[in-house]
Amino acid sequence: MEKVIDGDEISSRVRDEVAEEVERMDRTPKLVAVLMSDDPASETYVRMKRQAADEVGIDSETVHIDPDASEDELLSTVEELNDDETVDGILVQLPLPDHVDEERAIEAVTPEKDVDGFHPFNKGLLLEGRPRFVPATPKGVVRMLREHGVDLEGQNVVIVGRSDIVGKPLAVLLLSRDVNATPTVCHSRTENLEEHTRKADIVVAAVGVPEFVTADMVSEGVIVVDVGINRVDGELVGDVAYDEVSEKAAAITPVPGGVGPMTVASLLENTVEAARLRQK
C-alpha cells in the first residue's frame, strides 16, 4: 500500500465521475451557497466549492447576505431558494454570525436540497442506515480510504472529535452495514485518550488542534486520516504531527491535499444526487 493517501488524485477521479454523470442528465444541476460572513476563510471555501462545481458542469451561485443583517433575512432567503425550481442544492456556509441561530438556519433548508446533510431529517436517515445526503467530510473520508485499498470491515477506528459535521456522522457511517467498521469516538473529556488511539487500526483526527496526534499516541502500521485544517504562521497544518506519525504509519493523509479535496468532491456528488432525486 502506498504510504501517502493522495486526496488530490482520488478526488479528481470522483470529480470525473460526477462530470460524466452531469453530462448524462437532462438538466444541469444547480448549487447555491449562502454566505453570511466576510471571513476570508469562509469566502475561500465557498469559492473553492463553486470552482469545483464549475469544473464538473454544475451551475452555481453565491447569495451574499450582509453579516449585520437579521436572522429573518437569512431565513427568508433560504425559503426563496427552497421554492426556486431551478435550485437543486443549498448550502449555508458556516460559521454564521453570533446573532444568528445556526440550528434554525440549518433547519430552514428543505431536506430535499440539504446537500450538506446537516438537516435533522437527513441526520435521522443516516442514523437509520438509509442515508440520503451524507455530510461531505465523513463521506469523503470513507471513499478515500476505500479507493486507497483499505478494507474497513471489522477495523477498529478511533475518531478524535465528536462534532456534528465530522466526528459524529463519521462514526454513524462507519457503523453502517455498508461499512461494518467498529468506531470509537473520543473527545475533550475522554480519559487516557492515547490508550484508545494506540489500540486503533485507523485513527481519524478531527480535533482542530494543530499536530494534536503525535507518534507516541499511535501504533506501528496504523492508518491515519487527518481532517484538521489549522492556520499556523500563514501555513496550513493538520491535527496530526505528520513527519513523526508518518514514520510509524502504513498510510496517512497529508494536509493540504488529503481530506479537503475529498470533502469538496463529496459535496458535488450530493448535488448531483439532489438533482436526480428532484427529477424523479
Ligand code: NDP
Ligand atoms: P469542532 O471544534 O466542532 O470539534 C472538535 C472536537 O475535538 C470536539 O469534539 C472536541 O471535544 C474535540 N477536542 C478538542 N480538543 C480536544 C482535546 N484536547 N482532546 C480531545 N478532544 C478534543 O471541530 P470540527 O469537527 O468542525 O473540525 C475539526 C477540524 O477539522 C478543524 O481543524 C477543522 O478546520 C477541520 N475541518 C476540515 C474539513 C475538511 O474538509 N478537511 C471539514 C470540516 C472541518 P468536545 O466535544 O469535548 O469539545
